[in-house]
Amino acid sequence: MRKTYKLYIGGAFPRSESGRSYAVTDSRGRFLANAAQGSRKDARDAVVAARKAFGGWSGTTAYNRGQVLYRVAEVLEGRRDQFVAEVAAAEGLAPRAAGATVDAAIDRWVWYAGWTDKLTQVLGNANPVAGPYFNLSVPEPTGVVAVLAPQASSLLGLVSVVAPVLAGGSTCVVVASSARPLPAVTLGEVLATSDVPGGVINILTGAVAEIAPWLASHADVNGIDLCGTDLADAVDLERAAAGNVKRVLRPPASESDWSADPGLTRLTAWLETKTVWHPMGV
Amino acid sequence: MTSERRAFAYAPAPESRALVDIKPSYGLFVGGEFVDPADGTSFKTISPSSEEVLAEVAEAGPADVDRAVRAARRAFTGPWGRMRAAERAKYVFRLARLIQERARELAVLETLDNGKPIRESRDVDVPTAAAHFFYHAGWADKLAYAGLGPDPKPIGVAGQVIPWNFPLLMLSWKIAPALAAGNTVVLKPAETTPLTALLFAELCQQADLPPGVVNIVTGAGATGQALVEHPDVDKVAFTGSTDVGKAIARAIAGTDKRVTLELGGKAANIVFDDAPIDQAVEGIVNGIFFNQGHVCCAGSRLLVQESVYDEVLDSLRRRLGTLRLGDPMDKNTDIGAINSLAQLQRIRELTDAGEADGAERWSPPCELPEQGFWFPPTVFTGVGQSSRIAQEEIFGPVLSVLTFRTPDEAVAKANNTPYGLSAGVWTEKGSRILWMASKLRAGVVWANTFNRFDPTSPFGGYKESGFGREGGRQGMAAYLRSTDA
The missing domain is CATH 3.40.605.10 (Aldehyde Dehydrogenase; Chain A, domain 1)
Structure with missing residues (x-):
């Protein structure tokens, strides 16, 4: 039996409200499946779902968030064979290379899961202000982050851009690789069965060029990762994002080597710093 | 009763x-x-x-x-x-x-x-x-x-x-x-x-x-x-x-x-007169009777501001009357057994020394099981700063009560032991919490709470x-x- 690939919004798997779909092929052009072609309204629904989930997700303890994200890695590994097949088909990799990619994606989830309760310790600090005040700076999540996932790396690249959003406590609307969306939809199935509350991550498939402008200009989106768009389109998107002063991650000149140590860039991009003052005295 | x-x-x-x-x-x-x-x-x-x-x-x-x-x-x-x-x-x-x-x-x-x-x-x-x-x-x-x-x-x-x-x-x-x-x-x-x-x-x-x-x-x-x-x-x-x-x-x-x-430790749990008394009493009880007082950071010295001494002590005694001591396997039990005979003997020796030093011993009515090692929850009042029960770690369900009048006096008394593991401060005033925290020579300071532990939170002593x-x-x-x- 073949699977119907749908969107993942608010914890459910709807078809596109537009009723559209498009044919997804493997690296040699053979038909794999029809994927939902997400629309402006789907993107808006996804933002509403992400905003609704933000209070709960950002309010969980870092320990709890870490356990939930670690669980994602456990469930992901349980579906390893399925991902290896989908990544091999999408990216034209030999089974062995696809397996290494999936393993790296699992490790990446684990890496970010371990960050939830360490971010504050590594990025926050007490400040020795010159006066009788207690002064503390702590990172807090930015809010709703739109992510244009990388176009080439359908799973490892995707995980590398969404996991840091979630680890920091923000919620996410991600537009999957247009040509290679199937591993993303399957990742949605993993997330739906991993204690990640509905709406914390929402996955759209379709044409990035069609959906991205609506996310970039959306007034209830706080940040946008332009990773999966090309440099030419990125300029317009960055301009649109300025409308409500979104935090913007610009796309790389060419797609990153996702197997490299990711560093903290994608975590800190979606964090605010809050400083709290309180007087000290009897 | x-x-x-x-x-x-x-x-x-x-x-x-x-x-x-x-x-x-x-x-x-x-x-x-x-x-x-x-x-x-x-x-x-x-x-x-x-x-x-x-x-x-x-x-x-x-x-x-x-x-x-x-x-x-x-x-x-x-x-x-x-x-x-x-x-x-x-x-x-x-x-x-x-x-x-x-x-x-x-x-x-x-x-x-x-x-x-x-x-x-x-x-x-x-x-x-x-x-x-x-x-x-x-x-x-x-x-x-x-x-x-x-x-x-x-x-x-x-x-x-x-x-x-x-x-x-x-x-x-x-x-x-x-x-x-x-x-x-x-x-x-x-x-x-x-x-x-x-x-x-x-x-x-x-x-x-x-x-x-x-x-x-x-x-x-x-x-x-x-x-x-x-x-x-x-x-x-x-x-x-x-x-x-x-x-x-x-x-x-x-x-x-x-x-x-x-x-070891000999933590001061310091209660100011503006503290929420019921909440503070829960914290005092948790501070010293959690785990039978077998806790290195236990709040074994209660420092109470004089103006609320009677209120705090009355409330504390009433609360201790409700603690259930007995079978540790019973899900209702608050206070279990002392870990060993040697430890029980040490607790007895130190509490006897406390009485000899002139402090007054009090325990709620409390039946002790016949088998095993047990010690009732015990409160000493009128404890001098130099008494062994104010200086030495008892590592048992024994609380020594001292009093103070000013924040400076509270700090001086709290710091007056060779130890410096933890301390507690109870007051509604945030600035006082932070001032006290800056003066206490202890590795952990709990404010309006006590005995909190978390893997992300560094623990250790001065x-x-x-x-x-x-x-x-x-x-x-x-x-x-x-x-x-």
Whole structure:
């Protein structure tokens, strides 16, 4: 039996409200499946779902968030064979290379899961202000982050851009690789069965060029990762994002080597710093 | 009093001890398997609430300690040392998951062997132990962010000696950061509470942890001494009494061994007149009667501002009348058994000294079971600052009450012991909390709460309460060599 690939919004798997779909092929052009072609309204629904989930997700303890994200890695590994097949088909990799990619994606989830309760310790600090005040700076999540996932790396690249959003406590609307969306939809199935509350991550498939402008200009989106768009389109998107002063991650000149140590860039991009003052005295 | 006590009568709600299989005898856990000690000696571990013998446990001599250290060294230079950090992390995560999966079993075993109420082992000891492994697992592949230079390295073989008050939790405080940083360990649990460490050894087997990464040697003080003095132990971590801590510091003088010591305490719990009294009384009770007062950071000195002294003491006595002392396996029990006869005798000696010093002793009406080791919750009032019960760690359910008038006086009295592990402040005024926190010479200050522990939160003492921290980013430093120039 073949699977119907749908969107993942608010914890459910709807078809596109537009009723559209498009044919997804493997690296040699053979038909794999029809994927939902997400629309402006789907993107808006996804933002509403992400905003609704933000209070709960950002309010969980870092320990709890870490356990939930670690669980994602456990469930992901349980579906390893399925991902290896989908990544091999999408990216034209030999089974062995696809397996290494999936393993790296699992490790990446684990890496970010371990960050939830360490971010504050590594990025926050007490400040020795010159006066009788207690002064503390702590990172807090930015809010709703739109992510244009990388176009080439359908799973490892995707995980590398969404996991840091979630680890920091923000919620996410991600537009999957247009040509290679199937591993993303399957990742949605993993997330739906991993204690990640509905709406914390929402996955759209379709044409990035069609959906991205609506996310970039959306007034209830706080940040946008332009990773999966090309440099030419990125300029317009960055301009649109300025409308409500979104935090913007610009796309790389060419797609990153996702197997490299990711560093903290994608975590800190979606964090605010809050400083709290309180007087000290009897 | 009688009607009040009747209102609090609860039907027995005993936890099932069938949840755990205790073997008649246990060997040492060395190189991934249970082995017999070289000279075949053993000792008995008993349940302090019934004095029933639970199991025979091997007593490790110097030859056994040497064997364990060699196993740890082989693992360090071998598979564990060569392993990718991300893979190492997964083993530590797996240990966290195994503790979570076998939580009930561990809780029952802890309560049987230690005498603490099942409610505490189930709700505090075991979940916090799992949390420690979970938190530290994440550090394994993030050591470059620990503030110790770009590529900090493990120290080597850690010799770790832990106390009997939180057996599994102290094990996790020791083993989790050590493993995450890439060290291997030889751990000696306390002689009166070895069983959860031995069950943990089985978890290491279930996790397929490479042999020798974790080794458990059971025994008494001599075993611990052989371990910390072993020439191939690179790092010593000790939690226990200040006297033994000093002996360890002397023993390793002149060696290259790194050391952290988490020793005794005599914490002041300071209640100001604007504090919410009911909340403060709960904090005072939790501060000193949690775990029968067998807590190094226990709030064993209550400092009350004079203007609310009567109100606080009346409320405290009324609350103590509701505490239920008895069978630790009963889910309603608040106060369990004293861990050993030796500890009971020490508590008796110090409380007798308190009376001899002129302090007034009070306990609520409280029947003590006939079998086992028990001491009623006890409050001393009129305690002088120089009295032994104001200066020495009793490590039992005994509270010494002193008074103060001004914040300066509270600070002076709070700091007036050789210890400096923890302190509590109760006031509605935030600025006063922070001022007090800045003046108290203690490694942990709790405000409007007490006895809170979290793997992310560094814990450890000033002065004779020891040095080094456990937990948080600072705790990782104890198990890493900095690569700064």
